[in-house]
Amino acid sequence: MKKNFHFGYPSLCELDEFSNLLKDSWDSNIITNNGPLLQKLEKKICEVLNINNYCAVANGTIALQLAIEALEIKGTILIPAFSWIASANAVKWQKCKVKYCDIDPKTLNICPNSIKKNIDASTEAIMPVHIFGNPCDIKSILSISKRYNLKVIYDAAHSFGTTFNGKSVFLYGDISCVSTHATKIFNTAEGGGLICNNENLKEKIKLLRYFGFDDDKNVILNGINAKMSEIHAALGLANIKYFSKTLIHRKKIYSIYRNELNNCNNIAFQEINKGSNCSYSPIIFEDEKICLKIQKVLMKNNVFAKRYFYPSLNNIKNLVANEACPNSESISKRILCLPSSNNINNEDALFISRIIKNA
């Protein structure tokens, strides 16, 4: 069989390592509701990332919703137009108003000047995204949030393993939310998590995750079911053993692409800040026509690169009123993420680079 090269194949342990972990669950009949595997996973993630709290939930989108609910945000939330649609979905489902900010065309992260320009009397929070695991301009965002009294929720969906000032990037902002979806660098098939430094907020998030019940089963908050099951937690526990290997692998593959394509003068790269996990391998073309042409040529060779993110969120009709975000619109039309999953080896990355160079 000819090898397929896919963007977004999951990083997976051996099947046995996963299924062995499920034996106890089958014996005890505990397959969800804050079971032992979930608690073990939360502890393990704290160890691996050197953080002191992690609340695992059903997916990354509901993590963002819980963060908005926990901080009691009701007004406008600023998000970058260059992101996955879930950033906007979460804000809308919390009945808050979305306002799009433009991005820095180099780092691809939300632009602090655009944040300032978009702040008005209704603005209550900023929800920046560490795009492709590249840490945002956290210092500027902190100073803006202080000056205008805004909450900061980091959409850290891509950022498992990303650091800032030598610490996990999850430790910044009022709350950070991660996704552990199948396509992310560390996965539990579906899943997500919240990290925050405030004790009251931590407790609140735990209650919100479980229908708003307190320890005596009184409903004291407007909760929801956001629990992660034992089955998903088991996959996480089995996969996390390989996380550091995957992190090295993704960085290596991305560096091969960058080295090989560095002297193509119509290809540009994201400016990488210190601490990025390089969990994706994005390349940026001169225009949309070349981008689409290369995607087609790659496809003919069984290489499936993804237009990610496309389109710019402000160009999705039926989502929120359009606002111009020229950098985001321009980048989203001409960016491709190349495959960098565990099944892509060094030779594959060289092969894929050659196809691009020849085209």
Ligand SMILES: *Cc1c(COP(=O)(O)O)cnc(C)c1O
């Ligand atoms: C994947 C992703 C999400 C949502 O995570 P799910 O676990 O798929 O719900 C949110 N924001 C960004 C930027 C993402 O890439």
